[in-house]
Amino acid sequence: MDSLRLERLVWAVLVGLIVAVPLGFLLAPDPTGLVPLALVAVALLVSVPLVFRAFSYAASPTANPGDMTAEFVVFFAVTLSVRLALGAVHFDNFASNLVSFGAGWIATSYVPQRLTPRRWATGA
Structure with a gap:
């Protein structure tokens, strides 16, 4: 495998x-x-x-080992941090859940190009 x-x-x-x-x-x-x-x-x-x-x-056909892990870690970290930040200012409702989910999704979309160290070494 x-x-x-x-x-x-x-x-x-x-x-x-x-x-x-x-x-x-x-x-x-x-x-x-x-x-x-x-x-x-x-x-x-x-x-x-x-x-x-x-x-x-x-x-993706160009997926490398570690890409999926990086994507999930970034998604959960960004979503949780935005959710906690919005909760700290008492913005606790469905809209804050959507905003935090959207922020996690946007951050995850940048992971394959910018946050995977294996790609930094190869220049891809």
Whole structure:
């Protein structure tokens, strides 16, 4: 398995967990037994291959190992920092969520060209 596929697999499992855990515990009639864990396992088994396939189709042909990780780290860091900054000035509503999501999306769009050290070395 090459490093690009491994990176996609790791992120697919993480995104699958983000989807599967709340889904399993929300759909379980009694969230204290083994039923929620079984629902989480089923949701994880369904979501991970779908997310992995989506990541594979969405990848650029010039993608390098580490690009996806850099994109996700920048997205989460910018979104969280903007959200916390807007919350500090008491701007806590749906619009602030949209603004923070948009800021993260815009910052992520610059990652492949500017924030990947592997590309700095090659000049690409």
